[in-house]
Amino acid sequence: MRYLNKVLIAFAVLFSLSFTNLPESNGYKIGDIATDFNLENIDGRMVSLSDYEDAKGFIVIFTCNTCPYAVAYEDRIIALDKKYASKGYPVIAIMPNNTDIKPGDSMKNMRARAKAKGFTFPYLMDKDQSIYPQYGATKTPHVYVLEKTSKGPQVKYIGAIDDNYQDAKKVNEKYVEEAVDALLNNEPIKTKETRAIGCTIKV
Amino acid sequence: MKLIYLLCIVLFLGCGNAQKDIADSKNSNSAQDTELTVVNYDALEPMLNKKNDSIYVVNFWATWCAPCVKELPHFEKLQDNYKAKGVNVLLVSLDFPRQYDKKLKPFIKENDLHSKVVALNDTNQNRWIPAIDDSWSGAIPATLIYDSTKRRFYEQTFTYDSLLKELKQFL
Numbered sequence: 290m291r292y293l294n295k296v297l298i299a300f301a302v303l304f305s306l307s308f309t310n311l312p313e314s315n316g317y318k319i320g321d322i323a324t325d326f327n328l329e330n331i332d333g334r335m336v337s338l339s340d341y342e343d344a345k346g347f348i349v350i351f352t353c354n355t356c357p358y359a360v361a362y363e364d365r366i367i368a369l370d371k372k373y374a375s376k377g378y379p380v381i382a383i384m385p386n387n388t389d390i391k392p393g394d395s396m397k398n399m400r401a402r403a404k405a406k407g408f409t410f411p412y413l414m415d416k417d418q419s420i421y422p423q424y425g426a427t428k429t430p431h432v433y434v435l436e437k438t439s440k441g442p443q444v445k446y447i448g449a450i451d452d453n454y455q456d457a458k459k460v461n462e463k464y465v466e467e468a469v470d471a472l473l474n475n476e477p478i479k480t481k482e483t484r485a486i487g488c489t490i491k492v
Numbered sequence: 493m494k495l496i497y498l499l500c501i502v503l504f505l506g507c508g509n510a511q512k513d514i515a516d517s518k519n520s521n522s523a524q525d526t527e528l529t530v531v532n533y534d535a536l537e538p539m540l541n542k543k544n545d546s547i548y549v550v551n552f553w554a555t556w557c558a559p560c561v562k563e564l565p566h567f568e569k570l571q572d573n574y575k576a577k578g579v580n581v582l583l584v585s586l587d588f589p590r591q592y593d594k595k596l597k598p599f600i601k602e603n604d605l606h607s608k609v610v611a612l613n614d615t616n617q618n619r620w621i622p623a624i625d626d627s628w629s630g631a632i633p634a635t636l637i638y639d640s641t642k643r644r645f646y647e648q649t650f651t652y653d654s655l656l657k658e659l660k661q662f663l
Contacts, residue, residue, distance in 0.1 A: 356556075431629075485630045489557070489649075490631075
């Protein structure tokens with residue numbers, strides 16, 4: 290009988306463990322206040338949202354060197370920064386992957402990629418992988434549009450950059466642009482959340 | 493196994509959706525001759541909602557996705573071991589269309605995949621990701637297991653044992 294009890298307990302433990310393995314949809318929802326961070330940029334400096342005193346908000350993009358989807362969006366990320374940094378919504382790119390698993394995303398390689406592509410925005414490393422889980426990012430690329438409010442940076446849009454990862458010329462809906470334009474014009478955002486395929490963040 | 497593979501090819505020749513990209517000169521071997529069924533979501537949707545006595549294990553993957561490639565043999569093994577029990581594995585590739593000839597077809601050939609493979613080419617991801625499962629953020633690998641009465645969705649990687657454990661809920 291004792292043995293049976295032990296077996297039952299073992300099963301119960303296994304069963305509960307199996308549940309903790311399931312992905313949890315933690316992270317920010319629309320309207321939440323996002324955490325600030327202090328992450329190393331490719332130029333060696335530390336960058337925080339609070340450094341941007343004049344910004345109205347931010348286009349925070351979790352991205353990396355090694356994901357084909359992220360690479361497909363590089364030019365469009367540069368274009369977003371060029372269009373919106375001067376309007377008060379700069380792009381802040383954060384590389385969330387574990388570089389032991391993805392050496393192609395090392396600081397050295399991030400620096401090289403940023404130089405080759407001419408990134409105009411900070412490209413930060415979430416070195417201890419503590420920031421992306423708070424945001425709830427699961428993949429690259431994964432965008433969070435934040436608006437500065439008296440309570441802090443408020444999450445206004447979560448998801449994809451636009452609706453065509455294959456061909457920038459065939460995009461019908463520029464989700465991020467539409468969201469930022471709406472914020473700039475004090476209008477409601479039409480599409481607040483979108484889904485897109487991306488590369489799982491490597492833990 | 494080769495025979496099953498051939499049968500799959502023959503079965504899907506009739507779909508009419510197969511799309512042949514221009515052959516890459518570097519890969520002028522027979523990999524280009526590998527038939528590949530390319531579908532949009534409207535064509536995929538019935539494959540995710542079959543109502544019969546079978547159990548369907550649908551894995552979303554891509555050749556560029558390292559954790560996907562790593563777990564692929566577990567799905568192949570599952571297909572082999574449980575085919576007789578009515579388990580059908582479907583591998584839905586999310587490779588970019590320009591990689592079909594260069595990467596996907598050679599991968600299917602080299603690994604002699606005997607599970608059914610289709611390539612999903614549908615850019616309106618914001619439509620089909622939540623339609624497949626409302627909890628799916630879009631990260632891959634991701635897996636759907638369903639039969640006529642229930643469905644479970646997993647945005648995670650699997651070992652063979654953990655995959656088998658989930659399958660056993662359906663057996």
